[in-house]
Amino acid sequence: MAQRTAVIGVGQTKHDTKRDDVSMAGLVREAALRALEDAGLSFADIDAVVLGKAPDMFEGVMMPELYLADALGANGKPMLRVHTAGSVGGSTAIVAASLVQAGIHERVLTVAFEKQSESDAMWALAPKIPFQMPLVAGAGGYFAPHIREYIRRSGAPDHIGMKVAVKDRLNALRNPFAHLHMPDISLRMVEESLMLWDPIRYLESCPSSDGACALVLASEKAASAAPNPPAWIHATAVRSEPIGMAGRDEVDPQAGRDCAADVYAQAGISDPRAQIDVAEIYVPFSWYEPMWLENLGFADVGSGWKLVDDDSTALDGDIPINASGGVLSSNPIGASGMIRFAEAALQVRGMAGEHQVDGARIALGHAYGGGSQFFAMAIVGRERP
Amino acid sequence: MREVAVVSFAQSPTTVEDARSEVEILQPVLHQAVERSGIAREQIGFTVSGSCDYLAGQPFAFVMGLEAVGAWPPIRESHVEMDGAWALYEAWARLQHGDIDAALVYAFGKSSTGDLPKVMTLQLDPYYLAPLWPDAISVAALQARALLDAGAHTERDMAEVAARSRRDAASNPNAQVSGDTSADALLQEPYVSTPLRAHDCPSAGDGSAAVVLAAGALAREVAERPVWIRGIDHRIEPHALGARDLTTSASTRIAAAAAGASSDKIDLAELYAPFSHQELILRDALGLNGQTAINPSGGALTANPMMVAGLIRIGEAASRIARGEADRGLAHATSGPCLQQNLVCVLEGE
Amino acid sequence: MPSSGAAPGDVLTAEHVLEYTYTRSVGPVIGRFFTGLREQRIEGIRARDGRVICPPTEYDPATGEQLDDWVPVADAGEITSWTWVAEPRPEHPLAEPFAWALIRLDGSDTAMLHAVGARAPDAVRTGARVRARWRAERRGHITDIECFEVVE
Amino acid sequence: MSEAAAPESVTMMDAPIRLTYSYTPGVAQSEFLRALTERRILGQRCSTCEQVYVPPRGMCARDGIALEGTFELPDTGVVSGFCIVNIPFAGQAVECPYVSASITFDGADIPIFHLVQEIDPAAVHVGMRVQAVWSEEPQPSMQTIRYFRPLEAADA
Numbered sequence A: 001m002a003q004r005t006a007v008i009g010v011g012q013t014k015h016d017t018k019r020d021d022v023s024m025a026g027l028v029r030e031a032a033l034r035a036l037e038d039a040g041l042s043f044a045d046i047d048a049v050v051l052g053k054a055p056d057m058f059e060g061v062m063m064p065e066l067y068l069a070d071a072l073g074a075n076g077k078p079m080l081r082v083h084t085a086g087s088v089g090g091s092t093a094i095v096a097a098s099l100v101q102a103g104i105h106e107r108v109l110t111v112a113f114e115k116q117s118e119s120d121a122m123w124a125l126a127p128k129i130p131f132q133m134p135l136v137a138g139a140g141g142y143f144a145p146h147i148r149e150y151i152r153r154s155g156a157p158d159h160i161g162m163k164v165a166v167k168d169r170l171n172a173l174r175n176p177f178a179h180l181h182m183p184d185i186s187l188r189m190v191e192e193s194l195m196l197w198d199p200i201r202y203l204e205s206c207p208s209s210d211g212a213c214a215l216v217l218a219s220e221k222a223a224s225a226a227p228n229p230p231a232w233i234h235a236t237a238v239r240s241e242p243i244g245m246a247g248r249d250e251v252d253p254q255a256g257r258d259c260a261a262d263v264y265a266q267a268g269i270s271d272p273r274a275q276i277d278v279a280e281i282y283v284p285f286s287w288y289e290p291m292w293l294e295n296l297g298f299a300d301v302g303s304g305w306k307l308v309d310d311d312s313t314a315l316d317g318d319i320p321i322n323a324s325g326g327v328l329s330s331n332p333i334g335a336s337g338m339i340r341f342a343e344a345a346l347q348v349r350g351m352a353g354e355h356q357v358d359g360a361r362i363a364l365g366h367a368y369g370g371g372s373q374f375f376a377m378a379i380v381g382r383e384r385p
Numbered sequence B: 001m002r003e004v005a006v007v008s009f010a011q012s013p014t015t016v017e018d019a020r021s022e023v024e025i026l027q028p029v030l031h032q033a034v035e036r037s038g039i040a041r042e043q044i045g046f047t048v049s050g051s052c053d054y055l056a057g058q059p060f061a062f063v064m065g066l067e068a069v070g071a072w073p074p075i076r077e078s079h080v081e082m083d084g085a086w087a088l089y090e091a092w093a094r095l096q097h098g099d100i101d102a103a104l105v106y107a108f109g110k111s112s113t114g115d116l117p118k119v120m121t122l123q124l125d126p127y128y129l130a131p132l133w134p135d136a137i138s139v140a141a142l143q144a145r146a147l148l149d150a151g152a153h154t155e156r157d158m159a160e161v162a163a164r165s166r167r168d169a170a171s172n173p174n175a176q177v178s179g180d181t182s183a184d185a186l187l188q189e190p191y192v193s194t195p196l197r198a199h200d201c202p203s204a205g206d207g208s209a210a211v212v213l214a215a216g217a218l219a220r221e222v223a224e225r226p227v228w229i230r231g232i233d234h235r236i237e238p239h240a241l242g243a244r245d246l247t248t249s250a251s252t253r254i255a256a257a258a259a260g261a262s263s264d265k266i267d268l269a270e271l272y273a274p275f276s277h278q279e280l281i282l283r284d285a286l287g288l289n290g291q292t293a294i295n296p297s298g299g300a301l302t303a304n305p306m307m308v309a310g311l312i313r314i315g316e317a318a319s320r321i322a323r324g325e326a327d328r329g330l331a332h333a334t335s336g337p338c339l340q341q342n343l344v345c346v347l348e349g350e
Numbered sequence C: 001m002p003s004s005g006a007a008p009g010d011v012l013t014a015e016h017v018l019e020y021t022y023t024r025s026v027g028p029v030i031g032r033f034f035t036g037l038r039e040q041r042i043e044g045i046r047a048r049d050g051r052v053i054c055p056p057t058e059y060d061p062a063t064g065e066q067l068d069d070w071v072p073v074a075d076a077g078e079i080t081s082w083t084w085v086a087e088p089r090p091e092h093p094l095a096e097p098f099a100w101a102l103i104r105l106d107g108s109d110t111a112m113l114h115a116v117g118a119r120a121p122d123a124v125r126t127g128a129r130v131r132a133r134w135r136a137e138r139r140g141h142i143t144d145i146e147c148f149e150v151v152e
Numbered sequence D: 001m002s003e004a005a006a007p008e009s010v011t012m013m014d015a016p017i018r019l020t021y022s023y024t025p026g027v028a029q030s031e032f033l034r035a036l037t038e039r040r041i042l043g044q045r046c047s048t049c050e051q052v053y054v055p056p057r058g059m060c061a062r063d064g065i066a067l068e069g070t071f072e073l074p075d076t077g078v079v080s081g082f083c084i085v086n087i088p089f090a091g092q093a094v095e096c097p098y099v100s101a102s103i104t105f106d107g108a109d110i111p112i113f114h115l116v117q118e119i120d121p122a123a124v125h126v127g128m129r130v131q132a133v134w135s136e137e138p139q140p141s142m143q144t145i146r147y148f149r150p151l152e153a154a155d156a
Helices: A024-039 A088-101 A121-125 A138-154 A159-172 A187-192 A220-224 A254-267 A288-295 A304-309 A333-349 B022-037 B061-068 B084-095 B116-123 B136-150 B155-169 B216-222 B250-258 B276-286 B309-322 C027-038 D027-036
Strands: A005-012 A048-052 A079-082 A107-115 A195-198 A210-219 A231-240 A278-280 A362-369 A374-381 B004-011 B046-050 B077-080 B102-110 B191-193 B206-215 B227-236 B268-270 B328-335 B341-349 C014-025 C042-046 C070-073 C076-085 C098-105 C111-117 C129-134 C145-150 D012-023 D041-045 D071-073 D076-085 D098-105 D112-116 D129-134 D145-150
Touching (some): A005 A088, A005 A220, A005 A333, A024 A210, A048 A088, A048 A333, A079 B077, A079 B084, A088 A107, A088 A210, A088 A231, A088 A374, A121 A138, A138 A195, A138 A288, A138 D098, A159 A304, A210 A220, A210 A333, A231 A254, A254 A288, A254 A374, A333 A374, B004 B216, B022 B061, B022 B102, B022 B206, B061 B077, B084 B206, B084 B227, B084 B309, B084 B341, B102 B309, B116 B136, B116 D012, B136 B191, B136 C076, B136 C098, B155 B276, B227 B250, B227 B309, B250 B341, B276 B328, B309 B328, B309 B341, C027 C042, C076 C111, C098 C145
Parallel strands (some): A278 A362, B046 B077, B046 B102, D112 D145
Antiparallel strands (some): A005 A210, A195 D076, A231 A374, B004 B206, B227 B341, B328 B341, C014 D012, C042 C070, C076 C098, C076 C129, C098 C111, D076 D098, D076 D129, D129 D145
């Protein structure tokens, strides 16, 4: 049986357009030290380090874990490097947890980062490849048709995407680590922002951020010595499907549905909307909130947008989504998935500060990547599973 | 720990591929590994791969790898931007949870498509080292010179490693380089990057490999002779080349001790030493003596598909044990400049 | 074997160029070292075990602790390992054949990797004394040292 | 103290990286790209799931099995998804705004990405029938199809 595992330390950097005050090592270090401090530990207490990030072309460093080993106190320890595209932050946390669940280690430090300002995201995600059409204009160009198809299928009104964009930016005002702090955000401001990839407006899109996130995963024994309350891992799950498969539903991917079903079954959740108190889900473009609400079973197919429309997903709604401000407010790509897991953990530990959801006991962390084909999810709880 | 065994292995020949894409090289190998395992695809509960975007110069190279797996219905899957040996480690850890009994591990890469020694420069410290553009062969040569200067080994020792590797590779249909040669003959060759000669260095090669792991009863059910992973561990050391002792491998020594490698007789060792002098360093670090056959496959000096060669070491050692040619073996993988990161796996036949 | 009807000769190939100029923020430690180079000055940093590390690492390689004890280091030292580059690449610091070397500068306990300008491989050896040849126009970069030269 | 301000500390560095690779799209896609020079669209059908792949990749991503043989499809199809791109980016092929669409050839089960032109972007819709407009100078490249144009008079 897998060993009980908990998150006992959470750390994030201040996410920003350009963290020009630090090197790459300084960036990951800032998150790692905060997570260690939260856990009451130092590098010497850590058994292994697991690093995650998206493509190495963002920073132009091949396998940067080699150079980052010193900054993460990894000398003489096992170190792994995970890369599963946009879901990598979530996948990385799951690999780190797996090492504790397997009974191999007592305390594992996991860190995910992206320093996107070292290059240009549009280039790093899609450099020109011979023989192909240079058409897909960044992630927005790839996902916009799926969003359009969701709107067509569901008949959702135009303001839904704008509403999510405003909600997440208002939530971000309560999160000191968030990249975007836009006190004057409004529906009108979103509506008037440039339509970049119709139907995606500029303010319905995530920013490009420098940032890192770190977690300390611990065994039950190690968690009992932690100074702050642990977030117990009730379930983790991953699912992948091929991008180039004929007949794939990119709007409501089977891998996402299967991953949710797996993680809920392990955690004993039959009615996610009723049983989950708060969810941090990977929403890089605002329309993905209603899309994932359906894929995750919070709403029936075609009606996810209604939870946005009736404010159910607001901070004071019955299922608050992205109380931290989400990916729409901070997007260091490689770290974004881990931030979801970290924020879910903070909620059930009662340590989310100004964006704490009162009485949160069960939280979902969600990440996705590639062409909506890689999914990583975790359920964390205040009580032991 | 839960008993986990290698139950099948497949690899492509290491070549310079003009025609096939990475995924076209991978697909038949995956197919063979699963077929040979005797385990139905649906029974494989976890799939994990190792590859590197910079080899082909495209982000998300691994996404295309998934096309060859048959990942439908969707599968539990992960990917490390590391040699496939570390993917195998992740699979081994996942099998410890007890809820699944079989895992598929694969690795692939076309390192010949770029200027590999230059591409590898991007592994170095991006502030102090990479801007000077020392290539991978030069960096290895600095280590070789330091080893020779330390006095315990000679250029002849390095040539002996290369000659033995080439002779052994003659019986390995997957090797890229082989031949009946001697240290005397090789020492007549010119230097590529002093003190390294061409035979001390690997060629850029393309390839793929896949391993199926199974736990306990399932492994005994499907394999005539399951090859049990008795211990597996990996360690990293500091990056700065000038701040560590390049003539030894502290991380290999720690990993070997943690994997239980020193506790018993080792019949064979497959060491991922892409440069001849690195085999000498690894042999010392592992305390291997004349009892152990080193790299009977010919090793990475004769076939070095980047990201795959470490996984091949595990597969080659396991295959020999499965065939009854040995009982207990050691497989090693490395990553990073001058053996910065090392993995040791101890394998034993039923 | 190819999995479709085309013979390998029919397979297309094309040059794929991956080119970008990254902009790296260097942080306080590397920044101070580079600032020193611009002023023709080399500094190391003392690790917890007392060793002086040059070029300075931001964190202790052994323990990961933050380092801040700066130590002046000479621009001359000794080769601890080397290799000859018979055919320099365009991106290399020197256009003529040269050596890569690990160089332990006086006052440092670790070695710096850099180029050594020399006529021929027999002019370079482990233990040889070298001194930095500074670039006239310096910008705060590792190549502000154009190379080292053997001094006997 | 001198009047001159102390030179600022170094905070940034440039790191130019240029790597060249010999890229091959592989055996199956090469056959597809070569056929484009003859204005032919090739597909591959999976023997297990019957799904048709365009372009062929030599394997079925659903079943993970190798596929052999190709057959020709018409150069007409339907728009199965699209977006209107208004964001300029490096290496962009056409001027903004343009329609980037997923287009499923008649008889295929998986779309390709391409341009839709000869139509007001606002009039493009899912399900719209389109036909390839070929370049006069055929190359083994997706760019040999210049774009897709509406097939029905009502859309044009």
